[in-house]
Every structure is written in C-alpha cells, then in structure tokens.
Amino acid sequence: xxxxxxxxxxxxxxxxxxxxxxxxxxxxxxxxxxxxxxxxxxxxxxxxxxxxxxxxxxxxxxxxxxxxxxxxxxxxxxxxxxxxxxxxxxxxxxxxxxxxxxxxxxxxxxxxxxxxxxxxxxxxxxxxxxxxxxxxxxxxxxxxxxxxxxxxxxxxxxxxxxxxxxxxxxxxxxxxxxxxxxxxxxxxxxxxxxxxxxxxxxxxxxxxxxxxxxxxxxxxxxxxxxxxxxxxxxxxxxxxxxxxxxxxxxxxxxxxxxxxxxxxxxxxxxxxxxxxxxxxxxxxxxxxxxxxxxxxxxxxxxxxxxxxxxxxxxxxxxxxxxxxxxxxxxxxxxxxxxxxxxxxxxxxxxxxxxxxxxxxxxxxxxxxxxxxxxxxxxxxxxxxxxxxxxxxxxxxxxxxxxxxxxxxxxxxxxxxxxxxxxxxxxxxxxxxxxxxxxxxxxxxxxxxxxxxxxxxxxxxxxxxxxxxxxxxxxxxxxxxxxxxxxxxxxxxxxxxxxxxxxxxxxxxxx
Amino acid sequence: xxxxxxxxxxxxxxxxxxxxxxxxxxxxxxxxxxxxxxxxxxxxxxxxxxxxxxxxxxxxxxxxxxxxxxxxxxxxxxxxxxxxxxxxxxxxxxxxxxxxxxxxxxxxxxxxxxxxxxxxxxxxxxxxxxxxxxxxxxxxxxxxxxxxxxxxxxxxxxxxxxxxxxxxxxxxxxxxxxxxxxxxxxxxxxxxxxxxxxxxxxxxxxxxxxxxxxxxxxxxxxxxxxxxxxxxxxxxxxxxxxxxxxxxxxxxxxxxxxxxxxxxxxxxxxxxxxxxxxxxxxxxxxxxxxxxxxxxxxxxxxxxxxxxxxxxxxxxxxxxxxxxxxxxxxxxxxxxxxxxxxxxxxxxxxxxxxxxxxxxxxxxxxxxxxxxxxxxxxxxxxxxxxxxxxxxxxxxxxxx
Numbered sequence: 001x002x003x004x005x006x007x008x009x010x011x012x013x014x015x016x017x018x019x020x021x022x023x024x025x026x027x028x029x030x031x032x033x034x035x036x037x038x039x040x041x042x043x044x045x046x047x048x049x050x051x052x053x054x055x056x057x058x059x060x061x062x063x064x065x066x067x068x069x070x071x072x073x074x075x076x077x078x079x080x081x082x083x084x085x086x087x088x089x090x091x092x093x094x095x096x097x098x099x100x101x102x103x104x105x106x107x108x109x110x111x112x113x114x115x116x117x118x119x120x121x122x123x124x125x126x127x128x129x130x131x132x133x134x135x136x137x138x139x140x141x142x143x144x145x146x147x148x149x150x151x152x153x154x155x156x157x158x159x160x161x162x163x164x165x166x167x168x169x170x171x172x173x174x175x176x177x178x179x180x181x182x183x184x185x186x187x188x189x190x191x192x193x194x195x196x197x198x199x200x201x202x203x204x205x206x207x208x209x210x211x212x213x214x215x216x217x218x219x220x221x222x223x224x225x226x227x228x229x230x231x232x233x234x235x236x237x238x239x240x241x242x243x244x245x246x247x248x249x250x251x252x253x254x255x256x257x258x259x260x261x262x263x264x265x266x267x268x269x270x271x272x273x274x275x276x277x278x279x280x281x282x283x284x285x286x287x288x289x290x291x292x293x294x295x296x297x298x299x300x301x302x303x304x305x306x307x308x309x310x311x312x313x314x315x316x317x318x319x320x321x322x323x324x325x326x327x328x329x330x331x332x333x334x335x336x337x338x339x340x341x342x343x344x345x346x347x348x349x350x351x352x353x354x355x356x357x358x359x360x361x362x363x364x365x366x367x368x369x370x371x372x373x374x375x376x377x378x379x380x381x382x383x384x385x386x387x388x389x390x391x392x393x394x395x396x397x398x399x400x401x402x403x404x405x406x407x408x409x410x411x412x413x414x415x416x417x418x419x420x421x422x423x424x425x426x427x428x429x430x431x432x433x434x435x436x437x438x439x440x441x442x443x444x445x446x447x448x449x450x451x452x453x454x455x456x457x458x459x460x461x462x463x464x465x466x467x468x469x470x471x472x473x474x475x476x477x478x479x480x481x482x483x484x485x486x487x488x489x490x491x492x493x494x495x496x497x498x499x500x501x502x503x504x505x506x507x508x509x510x
Numbered sequence: 511x512x513x514x515x516x517x518x519x520x521x522x523x524x525x526x527x528x529x530x531x532x533x534x535x536x537x538x539x540x541x542x543x544x545x546x547x548x549x550x551x552x553x554x555x556x557x558x559x560x561x562x563x564x565x566x567x568x569x570x571x572x573x574x575x576x577x578x579x580x581x582x583x584x585x586x587x588x589x590x591x592x593x594x595x596x597x598x599x600x601x602x603x604x605x606x607x608x609x610x611x612x613x614x615x616x617x618x619x620x621x622x623x624x625x626x627x628x629x630x631x632x633x634x635x636x637x638x639x640x641x642x643x644x645x646x647x648x649x650x651x652x653x654x655x656x657x658x659x660x661x662x663x664x665x666x667x668x669x670x671x672x673x674x675x676x677x678x679x680x681x682x683x684x685x686x687x688x689x690x691x692x693x694x695x696x697x698x699x700x701x702x703x704x705x706x707x708x709x710x711x712x713x714x715x716x717x718x719x720x721x722x723x724x725x726x727x728x729x730x731x732x733x734x735x736x737x738x739x740x741x742x743x744x745x746x747x748x749x750x751x752x753x754x755x756x757x758x759x760x761x762x763x764x765x766x767x768x769x770x771x772x773x774x775x776x777x778x779x780x781x782x783x784x785x786x787x788x789x790x791x792x793x794x795x796x797x798x799x800x801x802x803x804x805x806x807x808x809x810x811x812x813x814x815x816x817x818x819x820x821x822x823x824x825x826x827x828x829x830x831x832x833x834x835x836x837x838x839x840x841x842x843x844x845x846x847x848x849x850x851x852x853x854x855x856x857x858x859x860x861x862x863x864x865x866x867x868x869x870x871x872x873x874x875x876x877x878x879x880x881x882x883x884x885x886x887x888x889x890x891x892x893x894x895x896x897x898x899x900x901x902x903x904x905x906x907x908x909x910x
Contacts, residue, residue, distance in 0.1 A: 138528075141526075141855050141856055142528045142856070144852060144855075144856035144857075144904070144905075145856075145904050145905075145908055148908060154908050154909055155843075155908070155909060155910050158843035158844050158909060158910075159843050165844055165845075165848040165851075167848075167851055175855055176855060177848070177851045177852055177855050177856070
C-alpha cells in the first residue's frame, strides 16, 4: 500500500518551485500542475516518488526537470519545452478513448457488429482508423435503427426529455433526422477561461437565433409564445423567419424585446441571421442589450460578419462547431485566441481524402469519430466540411486539444485554373474590401465569378475594390460585381458565401 | 396489375434509402402516369394556342382538344358536356356554388363534422353552419341525416362522398334523394371518390358536385364543377371576364350559357387535356379492377393500422373500399411529424402528417397532436403496405 503523504511532502514539492501546484499525492502517485503553463501532470509510478521522510526521490526530480517544472524560463519557452510531452500524453489519451469507444460500438451497435470491416481489435491508434470505411449521410438514413446503440434507452430518453428529435432540412442529399442527446455537455471544460468570460460560476443564459424550426412542440415563426421557447430557464429560442432579407420590422422588434426581457449572456447564432437582425435593429434605432459572448454556428462565418457583430453587440465572437448528425456531440470550438480546437472530449477528427498523398497540414475532408456518442455512435463520419490541421500552440485551457483551421463546406469549393479555393480562402480575400455587409460569390464559368453584394447602410459597393481583392488571390478572367438587396436561402435556409453554378460542371478534388 | 402499372409512373423509379420509394400520400395528390404527362405536354409542344377565340389552325386544334377533354369527363360522369365546368380545383368549384347561390347568414347549411376545410369555409363565410351529429370515423347514418334535414330545414346539404382522413364512404345517392324530397339543395365533394370509382352524377342525384383532377392521376390546377343544368344555371359566376359573356355594352353584359359562363379567362387548357387523359387511363384499367385492388389494399391497411402499438387507428370500419386511414398517437414525447420524417428519410415511405384540413374532425375526436395518414392507390401493392408496417414497427419499437 502506498503511503499517504503528510504535509511534509506537500511542502517538499511546493519548495521545489513556487509555480507547482499539488493536486493529490501519495508515494507512488502525484498530480501536479505548472501554473505558468497550465500543464497538468498525473503521474503514477512503480517506483517510489517520495521516500518516507516525504523527500522527492531522484526519479521524480529527474522527471520534473525534464518536463520543465523546475526551470525558470520565459513562459513561451517553457510551453515549447513542455509541448512535446503534452502532445504525447494527449495522443495516448486519444488512442485510449478511441479503442474503448470502438469496442463499445462493435459490441453494442448492430450496424458495426454485423459488418466484418469494423474490426475493433486492429485499431489501436488514430492513424489506424483509415482502415475502416467512411460513413455518409446515406448510411445514416438507411440504417436508422441499426446505428442506435442497443443499450440506449430511446423511449425513456424521450419520456424524460433527455432526447429530442433533431433534423436538418435541405436538399435531398442533406436531409436527415436523428435523435439528439440533450444531456451532452456542449460547453468546453473551463469555458469561462476558454472564452475569457467572468460569470462568477453562474450558468450563462443563452439565446439562440438561427433558421426557423417548426415542430409539433415548438415554432420559431412567431406562433409559439416566449414561455414555450424557453428551456430550463437558461435557453431561449428566438423567433426566426423564412425570408430573412424580407423580414418585417415586427420580427426585429420582437427579437430585441425578447433579448431585453431574457437578458442572455451568450448569443448562439447563425451569423447571417444575427447580422441582418442587428443591422435592422440599428436602422430602427433599437438599443440592443449587451451580451458577453456571441457563438456562431450552423454555417461558415465570414470575417465581415465577425467584425460587424463584435461592433454591433460589443462582444467577442467565436465559432462553435457541431453537426446535427452528431446527436448533440461537438466537433470543435474556437477559443479566445481565435484558434479552433478539436473538441477532443467528444470527437476524434481525421482530415483526409482517403488517399496516400495528403500532407498532414493539407486541406481535406473532415472525418469524425464521435467517441462521446453513446446513442448513435458514429465511426468515421464524413461531415461534408473541409479543414486542415495546424501545428500551433495555444495558451488557452484547451491547449492540449489539436488546433485546426476550418474552411467551410466541400460543396462550396470554387475551382479555378485546376486549383480549389475554399470558402475560407475566398472570404479572406473579399473581407478586406470595405463597406460590405453580405456577399455571395458564384462561380458561373470555368474562369468567371459573379459576386452579389449588399453594401453596408449608406454605402455603395465599390466594385473595383471588390474585384481587386478577389483577383489578388483567384486566377479568374472575369469578375462581375452586382449590388443586390437580398439573397435567397438554400433549401436548408442557410446562406452560402461561395457556390458553383451547375454549368461549371465537374467535381472538385475533395 | 401492380407491376405493369408501376412502370407507368416515373416518380416510382426514384430510389430513397436504398429502395424504390413507397408513395402512400395519394389522398393529398396522386402520381401522374406517363400517358397524362405526355398528353399534357403535347399541348405545349404541338398546338399551343388560346381556345375558343381564334380561327387559326393551332387555336382550332387547342379548342378541339379542350372540348374533347370536356366530353371525355362528361362521359365519365354520365352528364352532358354542357354541365362540365372546368375550375382550378374542388375548392374553387365549391366556392363557386357557395358564393353563387346568393346565400345569407339566415340560410342554414347542413354538413358532417368530418369535412375537408374546402367544404366548410366557403359555406361558413356565406351562411350559418349546422353540423350533423354522427360517429366521426364512420359513414353518415341516413336516418341521422334525414332527422337533421327535417329538423333544420337547411337551404343546402353539403358532404363529401369519401372522407379524406378515415376513408369513410357515405351513401351519397340515398342522402341526396332524401334531401331532394325535402327541397334541400345538395352539394357533393367527390374528390376522394372519383379516383376510385366511376361516379354517375344522375345516379347520385346531387345538385352540384365537385372534384379535383390531381387526386385521380390528373394534373394539378384543374378541377370540375358539375351538377344539374338547372342548379348550375342559377349560380352567379364567381368571376367575370373573357369567355363568360356573349356580348358587352357600355352599360351591361349578357352571360354565355353553361359551362362557359362559369369559366372566366383563359382556362387551364393543358390541365383539362391531362385530366381527360387520366380518365382514359383509369377507364382503360377498368374501375372494376381498380375496385377490387383498392378493396384488398383497404383490408390490408385496416389490419396494419390496427397493429401499430402505441397508436390509435382512425379508419372507417363500415363499408369502405377506399384505402385511406390515419393514426393518432396519445403520448407526446415525440410527434407523428417526426415519425413521418423518419418514414421518409429512413425507409423511403411518403406518408403525410398533420391535420389534413379537417380541424373540426380532429377536435371532435379529442386529438391534440398531428395525425399520420396513409392513403394507397392503384400503383401501391400489398408489399408497400407491409413495408410501411415494418418501418412503423421499427420506429415505434425504438421511440415509444
């Protein structure tokens, strides 16, 4: 039996360096945190780490020195020193979680159990996942029952309100209905520090604004009273519209009124919807309540909207990344440093086109294995999105979660001169132009682009500037810029920033 | 019959969820066979012109085709072509009657509780409604109707021959006879009957009858108002305009005879031609064959709807040979809207959820949530119903 350390050992460790915080210790097990970098170390050793007098053994001291715990150096250098260990530990944890999940899925989910290709025994590492097939929306549609875990008490979940039907509307290849687990925690650990909030431990109230939902139980088109749209006193679904750019004044007034009445700390929004409503509120001279944070989701957020929303609402704007098909689990989250992290408590992400030739930092399809999924577990699901991993260190509390760069939908990629251009790449170009509130870039020929623009109030679209911005990065022969007063949504009620017309033909390499 | 007929319907070639779609929403609208699509398109590709007011070749051909369509429909209804008035749909036809009779709020209109809104609202606006007390899921009881007629002495009795929710089929001829004996005008909504059987308007004995083309394989946007010449002749046209008048002076106008006085403006020419093609298609199959097929499907559907655990079947038990029925779900943890989406997306079954424009019926049944309706037609097979059954059992097993 390991000896329970007394106060002397605590003092001994604390005396090694003032930045070390002790969480828990006994003679063979120690949990330490380096307060300068947030590096949290849980160490269980077969060797004795402390002798009976409570003095750290050479083994422990050597380990702490190697990890930089005892070093005095600038924080940045210290982080760089500790990073390889952190990455290694996170990778081990990721692989452990993955293998445990795969065994669960193989034994508890009929879809995987009956398919010999899902051989959990041979997958020990994320890199091995490529041996397994990729799931598509079609698979989800055709295997509604077989993809649900046998152990999931679906009827009990509905009855208790833990589960809810979630669906996407949209074109034939997008429509899907799944059961969503409302109990899955959708905010990251230590979220106050992740997003630089100070809520003093309070659960933040959140108002949601996105495309309309109308179901038997709730309607977001103004037919349900606010009481029916408030859940557990902390979430309000704001009314929406099927015609955003033609929405009546009354909708904006209703949303502003409900925001004042509910006083959310967080707005969780489709950025296009909030941008229009915020702009309309300003036009109508309606004062907006201050919020602490805006989380954008549902579709790619343009830098134009990020800037404008921050200005209109006086709050930081970050992205939250999930998908209906993930049944309540998260894919990624953007922290206060503007870095997108894989939500590793829920998801293992691969960025791969299935081929051998991809470099680890290339842009590619986002394939997710939802390791937190215990209701409809997904192994290697193709999200239809594009991203690339970036080897960056981030000093937020999610430091150990891999960073990536989100690039939008695969189907929204433009292709000029044999090269692909993602929504992000196009947005980076156009968002440097001034005076734009909304835009859509439509590739309507092999080398031609039509850009529809709604300028900021009181401004006229500077066609030349927009064209110059786009030409600086896109090999196009013709750019046509048109000023418009509205955009029509997709069948999913979202608004694409980039798209290819049917006449351009062919598929991109993704 | 199933295999040969399925090939005629291009929509049924579509695959969803790894199998051909199963269409069980024919009470809302039926699929269109190639024969109808081809005839409808022929007007646009071969002889596009306006009807009646031109003397050139194309106009003559278009007029011939349009009037030929009217004759075909007249033959189907056993009436003279002069009492076949083309409308946009049954709703417009019923509204033409309700508006055209010159009713006032002191006039009573008697009707059953299970009517479609299109046979409620036009009357509600013009007159005072009196509801017939009946079992909401079953056909009208003749004695109850007679009793109500004698008690209320309404100006009009309006009813559908087949319910769009439960498939309940009413004894139309007996009801019309009883009404006529008491001097009450009758208006029949035959929208859910004409797809399934040849309707002889004289045998039915109604004053007015309405139906929609798209519920019997025809195009959308075409319907028919028919009835006795005397009854139709007394209707003030709903709309006036080109085609409805003999001549116009600076101070007045003279209406044309039936049916033209009730067909203002350029009609839906291709729609009428398509409807006639639909009548031809159904006649070629033979209503006897259709009847036996539908009776078999009705029995299957009744058995299946009664076997879905956690749901309450709503389907007429007495004397219906029309495979239309619905399900209600008492528990509210999830809705039949969700079930309809799952049936579609996960199993390729197209079934409708909602209230089917029958709010008074739903209220009378004491149901607060959506219903799920299944309605089969000539292109459906026993296997389609069984596939629905399996899908529904899977969904309900998981969810409730």
